[in-house]
Amino acid sequence: MAYQVNDTDLRDSQVADLLFEYMPKIAAEHRTDSLLLLMADLGRRIVQADRCSLWLIDEERNELWTKVAHGVNELRIPLTAGFVGYSLKTGQPVLVEDAYQDSRFDRRSDLKNNYHTTSVMTMPMESEGRVMGVFQAINKIGDNVFFSQKDLEHLKLISVYSAKTIESAIRAQKLEHKAEELESAHMELIRILGEVSEFRSQEVGDHIHRVSEISRMLARYYGLSEEQQKLIYYASLLHDLGKVGIPDMVLKKEGRLTDSEYTQMKSHSVIGRTLLRDSRTDLLRMAADIAGAHHERWNGNGYPDRLEGENIPLAARICSVADVLDALACPRCYKTAWLEEHVREEMKKSRGTYFQPELIDILMDHWDEFYSCYKPNGMFIKKGLLPPVKA
Ligand SMILES: [Fe+2]
Ligand SMILES: [Fe+2]
DSSP states (O other), rough: OOOOTTTOOEEEEHHHHHHHHHHHHHOOOOOOOHHHHHHHHHHHHHEEEEEEEEEETTTTTTTTEEEOTTTTSSSEEETTTTHHHHHHOOOEEEEEEGGGGGGGOOOOHHHHHHOOOOOOEEEEEEETTTTEEEEEEEEESSSSSSSSSSHHHHHHHEEEEEEEHHHHHHHHHHHHHHHHHHHHHHHHHHHHHHHHHHHTTTOSHHHHHHHHHHHHHHHHHTTTOOOHHHHHHHHHHHGGGGGSSSOHHHHOOOOOOHHHHHHHTTHHHHHHHHHHHTTSSHHHHHHHHHHHHTTOOTTTTSSSSSGGGGGOOOOHHHHHHHHHHHHHHBBBTBBBOOOOHHHHHHHHBBBTTTOOOOHHHHHTTTHHHHHHSSSSTTTHHHHOOSOOOOO
C-alpha cells in the first residue's frame, strides 16, 4: 500500500529546529527515565502524535518498559505485546491507519487507559546492531488523520538518535554505579582497618569514630570543602593504625611504661605513616599524614619529627585536637571522664602550644555544639558511639 505525504507534515527544516531545541536538554540529562520522557516529547512534536513512548527491553525480566509523563511508576508489557512486540520481533516498522482493523493490535492497553487508538507507528530502536527497544507514536493530531511515510522517516531519525543517547546514558549509569560501589567498598575497608587498630590499641567505646566526627566538624568550621571534610573523616579513622605494629607487652601493659617502652609506643606514628604513605589515593595519603603527625605539637615539642606550626599537615593538626578532646571527655580504662569545664579549660590552655590557635578558637566559639555530642541525647549517644557510663 502506498502512503501519501501530507502537506501539513513538518518540513525537514522544522524537524531540524526541533532537534536543535531539544539537543541541549537531552545532552544535559543523564537519568534514563527523564531521557525517555524528553525523547518521547520530541518524537510527539516531530511526528505530531497524541502520544509517543519509547519502550526499552528489560532483559532480566523479559519485558518492555517505559515511563510516561506524570506516571509514578513505569509501564511494563510482555516482549510480544501488540505492534511494539511485532517491531521488536521482526525488526520492522509498523504504520497502520486503524489499529482495530489489525490483528497485531493489543486492545488491553486501550481498555486499561480508557483510550481509543486509531493510527499507530512503531520503529525498532537499534544501537550497535542490536534492537534495544521500540519507539511508538499513537494517533496523528492536526489536520491529518493518519501518519505518513514522511512521519515514519522522521520516526526513524529520532529512533536512531534516541537509541544512541539512551545507550550511552545507560553505559554512564553503569560506570557510575560501579564507581560508587568501589568507593563504598574502599570506605568500608578503611572503617574496618580503623576498628582493627582500635581493638588492638585497647581503646574503648568507638574512640576512633568520635575522633572522626569531631575532626569533620572542625574541618567544616575551618572552611574546608565537603570533599575535604569527607576525606578527613575517613582518614582520621586510621590515626592510630600504627598501633598494630606495637608488641602486646607494651600495648597491654598495665601501669607505667619504662622509657624504652614509651619510645616503642611512640613509634606507632611512624609505623602508621609507613604503612600508608605509598598509596596513590588522596584519602590514604591524607591518612598517612594524620597517622604520622597526630602527635606533633604546634610549638614543635611533639613527636616523631618535632614539626612546628604549619609544617604539620593540616589534617593532622585537626585530628590531634579531636583526639585529645575525646581522650579527656571520655572515660578510659585508666581514668574517668573529665568534667566538662576541666576539658574546656585544658583545651583552651593548649592553644598555641599543643594546638593551632585557630582550631582552638573554632572549638571555643562552638563549644556547646561540639560538646553536645557527648551529652545525653547528643550525636554520639544517638549513634551508639559512647561507652556506657559506669555507675
Ligand atoms: Fe596516637
Ligand atoms: Fe586516638
